[in-house]
Amino acid sequence: MKIKLETLQHQTDALAAIDKSFPGMDTMSNDPNANYIYANPLIKYRYNDKANIDIKMETGTGKTYVYTRMMYELHQKYGLFKFVIAVPSPSIKEGTRSFITSDYAKQHFSEFYENTRVQLNVINAGDFSARSGRRNFPAQLSEFVEATRQNTNQIEVLLVNQGMLHSKSMHRDDYDQTLLGGETSPIKAIAATRPVVIIDEPQRFPRGKKFYEDIKAMKPQLIVRFGATFPETTSGRGKNKVTKIDYYGGEPQFNLDAVDSFNQGLVKGIDIDYPDMPEEQASNLYKVKQVKAKELILSQGKKEYSLGVGENLADVDPGFQGDITYAGGTDHELSNGLALAKDMKLIPGTFAQSYQKEIISQALDCHFKAEEENFLRPNSGDNAPKIKTLSLFFIDSISSFRGENSSKGWLAKEFERLLTEKLNRLIGRYEMAIDDREKDYCSFLQATLRSLQSEHQDVYAGYFSEDRGSSDADIQAEVEDILSNKEKLLSFKDKDGNWLTRRFLFSKWTLREGWDNPNVFTIAKLRTSGSEISKIQEVGRGLRLPVDETGHRLNQDEWQSRLSFLIGYDERDFAQKLVGEINDDSPIKLNQEELTDDMIKLIVKAKQKTDPKFEEDQLLDDLDDHNVITRSNKFKENVELDGQMMTGYDALCHLYPELVQETKIAKDKVRDKNSKDSTTVKLRKQNWQQLKNLWLQLAKRQMIKFDxxxxxxxxxxxxxxxxxxxxxxxxxxxxxxxxxxxxxxxxxxxxxxxxxxxxxxxxxxxxxxxxxxxxxxxxxxxxxxxxxxxxxxxxxxxxxxxxxxxxxxxxxxxxxxxxxxxxxxSYSYEPLKFSASTSIYNAKKQEFVDSVPASVLGVYQSNSTSDEKYLYDRPPLRYDSADPELKILQRSYGPKISVFGKLPKKAIKIPRFDNGTTTPDFIFKIEHGNKPIYLVIETKAENMRLGDEEIRIIQQKYFDHLQESGVYYRMATSEQEVHDLINKLENGELN
Incomplete structure (x- = not known):
């Protein structure tokens, strides 16, 4: 399998923003060194912060792709050819190196930039070691510095991590050779090339701190920072203390924030699980009161417990199982690697091996649920390419995995035991399969079991920082697969047709940043992360959208991808923190007391996407007519809207749901599966059965036949x-x-x-x-x-x-x-002989599904009186717009209406002539003599949206062939229009 990079719209938008912000070249300079062949040509406003650019892109949306392509663009347009990429850690450096040097990236960029290549020079620890008593520069550094602009088809890139850049080796000037005929210091030699510096993860290079000083020492003409998180600056004290994000120019030149990333389906949705605990066990917790290099002080209530280095936590409470001691030192760690900080809470029960086994068992259940769906690809058409499913485990102790004296640790043994049980159970389910894809999956499972039971298994692998110096061949093979063989991990078979079964990966936090694999569908944390790092960063290893076995990256319309994230009880507030962190990234903060200028601007901008003439005065007049706000734009406390009493803020959200859509993450994107809130809507099967005869016809695939x-x-x-x-x-x-x-x-x-x-x-x-x-x-x-x-x-x-x-x-x-x-x-629809499953119907079983995700019915919900004719259990009622959708659903209908309801997205996949599919919004069954009538409705706002007429034509053509079956299709703008249509059908007035 070869990964196929594709140009995505949000990435081209980022490149366009860079192009727009780029200050241009200084063609009028009198600098005598302007044409220095070892250096970049001169950029306008060079060495000045006003020239620098910030690109904010959420984790998993492809910032490495963007800054790599940016280098090609700047080289092609402006002749810039020397770039330094500064990253925080060796793992991020390895991820960047792997991407830039990969065959799939080279092939992709060659399609846009013919005959242009990137020469990547990587500086690693140990490259400066003295040889034969002489202190020489690494070859990679020399090649980068002394490359000239005469080779017009080559881009020179130096990749260096934070620690290496800050090292004495980069700043000393006593080397036994020179660069550029005179420079004896690596950092000064780099500065002489007038580089463009790219900073990855800018929050790790805050301005005014030592690592940013290393960036400045390279004297970059231009700095371009790429990250999901940027450093913060603080001014003032006490009540006057103000904290803000430190962007060049006050704001990022491109901002793809977390809200947009989730709501636009650019990353996976997230499900969060944790094992629950009895209240008594959960309340038995200890607080870190003080942590020093040689002493740890824990408190429980008024009692305090002091532990020195090497002393066991079990001496404080027997619940701390696993022989865990205080290791101390500057990192303030426990012997299992957990870094401690003041006010941290420790629950003894979460340290027990039995508790970690429970998380492993849950993680394997999540893995195989995703794997079955990804391998079999139900509802995705015949022979849809399979998706390899990977799982990532963060553990607390290397010895629990690697063991000692060539024996496996307890965690590895327990993992193998649990995995064997689940494999045997699945094989038993599929070994009598008739379907070819199911037989193929059984073969894959059997190969997994054989490998697991062999002397050199290749089903799971670990990567830890200590592995770099290991001489064990099996360990090195595991590390190589995880770090470098991304395409192998994503493939099902090798070149000889043998199954590639490795898909379970173990690490501490070595893989937390920089490493990624798009097909990670499960992440299990068997230990807390300790410090309060970004929650998005923690789930970030699994946010990327997956690729199938052909190398094609799937979007959320093609396959609804979700990440299962498993954590301990001590982090049970993770979901709320994650949602809060995502929503904090919103472009504005919602004020429930008054309508702010930012809220007004956001609503107007959103409305103008469908109604270019919409203005601020129109919004304010409408809110005034509905008695929502006072003259000073304060929200009124009691507002009557659609027969319900609510606050002015709630009324605003009902009238203009764009406000919440633009500022809040869609509710189903992050789900706390331990929460009692339902994320699915149950079907009323008895009502759907009344549509069964119609659905047998709707399930038939339709082919577009052009004239x-x-x-x-x-x-x-x-x-x-x-x-x-x-x-x-x-x-x-x-x-x-x-x-x-x-x-x-x-x-x-x-x-x-x-x-x-x-x-x-x-x-x-x-x-x-x-x-x-x-x-x-x-x-x-x-x-x-x-x-x-x-x-x-x-x-x-x-x-x-x-x-x-x-x-x-x-x-x-x-x-x-x-x-x-x-x-x-100029086309028509031609029914084919086979049926296809949709979001509401299983064509293979010829049955309606039991439930659907709430998101496919609507983003918003309203508590409303129940109607037995409705197609779903309610309340709450799901909808996407207050007018006309909510009004249609809330209206009372006469006795001739036997069932009605909103159609989920992709319930009827009507092919569009311009690609994609469309589904109407509502369906009504009307009793009319011996033959029922079905009314199918597409709703639209009073101001027709761009493309509504095309949708009407497409859907009308599709339903034309069903008119003999009593199906009528119409587009409606209001609930009154729907009511009138129903009356005409009941009275036989509509042809």
Whole structure:
């Protein structure tokens, strides 16, 4: 299997933000060293913080991809060729090295940047060791520093971690050789190259601290920081103390925050589990009162207990099992590696081996639940590619895993025992399977069991910092697989067709940052993380969206991926902290007392996505009409809305749910499975059974059949587009600079921004690449495009400068828009002979499912009186919009309505002519003589959304062939319109 990197929209948006923020090149400099061949060309505003750029991207969304591609972009556009990547730790360094040097990354970037390669130079501990009595520079450093810009197709990158950058070796100047003909200090030699410095995990390099001083010592012309978390600065004291995030320029130049990442489906959803405890055992806890290098003081109530180095916690309480002592030292650790801090709480019961075994058993249950779904891929079409499922365990003691004297530790033995039990149980379930995919899974399980029972098993592996010096071949194979063989871990079979069964990984916290694998579906913490690190960072190893066995990265529409995160009882508030941390990343803070300017701006901006004319006055007038706010924008305490009494803030959220959508993580994205709150909605099977005959027809797959004229339409549209009489498509492109100027007008300061060309040279593309991308994005033949381009260039007086990215984008966008507009009615639906499962229906069993995730019915909920005709158990009632959805659901219907309800997302997968699928919103069954009538409704707001008409046409075409079965499809804007439609159908007035 080969991983296939794909260009994702949020990543191209980040690159566009970098391009917009880049200060440009200083082409007017009088610096005599401007053309120094060992250094980057000069950047405007170099060595100044106002030139620097911050890119905020949440964990798991691909910041390594973005900064790697950024280097290619800056090299291609501006000739910059020397970059330093500074990372906090060796593990992050290894992750970055692995990505940049991987074959799949090289192949991906070669498609965009032909003949350009990255020469990665990595500085590791030990590279500066003296040899033969002489102190020499590492070869990697020399190669980076002394590479010249004469090799125009090579980008030089130096990768160094924080500790190495801060070491004496990098700053001393007594080496027995020189660089660049005179430099004897590594850090000064790097500075002479005028590098662009990329900082990964900027919170670990706070300004004003020692590690940032190392960055400054390299004298970077430009710094670009990439991270999910940025350092904080504090000013003032006491009540006047103010803490804010330290961004260059006051805010990130690109901000993909946690809320957007989860709500847009760019990362996995999260389920959180922990073993519960009897109240008596849970209340038996100890607090760390004081922690010193040689003494630990614990307290329980008014009692205090002092432990010196080497003394056992079991002497304080027998519940502390496992021979755990205080190790002390500057790290203030227990012998099991847990770092202690003041006010930490320790529950003896969570240290017991039996407790950890319970977490392991739960983790294996979660693993195999995900593995069965990922391997068998139900409801994903015939022969959907399998997904390899991995699990990651964070443990408290290496000896419990590795053991001593070549014998396995207790944890490894217990893991093997539990795994063997679960494998035997699963094999028993599948060994009589008839389905080919299920037989394949049984073979995979049997191979796993054989390997587990062999002398050199390859089912699970561990990686710990102590492993780096191990001479054990099995250990080194495990480390190599975890750190370097990502594609092997994601593959099911080797080149000889043998199953690759390794999928359970163990570590302490060595893999906490920097390492990632997209197919981690379960993370189990058998120990607390000690310090209060970011909760998103803790789950971060499993947030990436998975890849299937073909290397394709799946989005959330293709496969609903979730991460199971298992923790101890002592961290049972993890879910709330995680949700709080995510929501704290919201662009604004909601105020439930008054309508703030930030809240107004956010609602207006969100509404303008569907209604460009929506303005602030319209919002305020509407809230005033509904008696929601006072003249000073305070929320009123008692507001009557839709027959219910609520606060003004709740009324605002009902009227404008965009406020919550834009600021809060969707409720199902992080689930505390120990919580009593339900995350699924149960179906009322007796009501759905009344739709069974209809669903047997709806379950049949439909194929889009285009009219024979479509190919001719494509050519006609292409000729019209290329015959650009207004000169709006074929345009010239020059590099531009953004100029910002602070101006004052009537005592109000603002920024006025202009753009202007800063070079007389034109930006162009290679013709072959231009044609290739154009053909891929339009599905037109290369021969046709070539002939149309030749005609167009002739019309443009043979000026090949029109072959550029802007022209390419204009051609693709204009052709696709015009072609889709032309063919949106030039097709029909043709039923196929086989059925397909959907979110509501199992086609194989010809049964409706028992329940659906609440999220597929709606983000919001309302407590409402129960109606026996409704398709789901309620309350609460799930909906996505207060008007018209909630009003439709709350309305009372006559006796002829036998069942009604909201259709879950993907309940009926109607293929779209422009790719993807669509599902209508509501269904009603109306009793009408001997033959029932089914009314299917698509709702829309009064101001039609962009694309609503296309959806209406698509859905109308789909349901046309079912009219003989009594199915009527309509689009409605209000609950009154739905009510009128029902009355007409009941009275036989609607054809």
């Amino acid at each position: 024979p004229s479509v190919n001719q339409d494509a050519e006609t549209v292409a000729r019209n587009v290329f015959n650009d009489g207004d000169n709006k498509i074929f345009v010239l492109q020059r590099p531009q600079v953004v100029h910002q100027e602070v101006v004052t007008d009537e005592n109000v300061a603002s920024v006025r921004e202009t753009q202007s060309d800063y070079s007389t040279e034109y930006l162009t593309m290679k013709y072959g690449k231009f044609l290739k991308i154009l053909a891929q994005q339009t599905d037109l033949s290369v021969n046709l495009l070539n002939s149309l381009m030749i005609e167009a260039i002739k019309r443009l007086r043979n000026n090949t400068n029109y072959i550029n990215e802007k022209t390419l984008g204009n051609l693709i966008r204009t052709f696709n828009n015009q072609f889709n507009e032309r063919i949106k009615t």
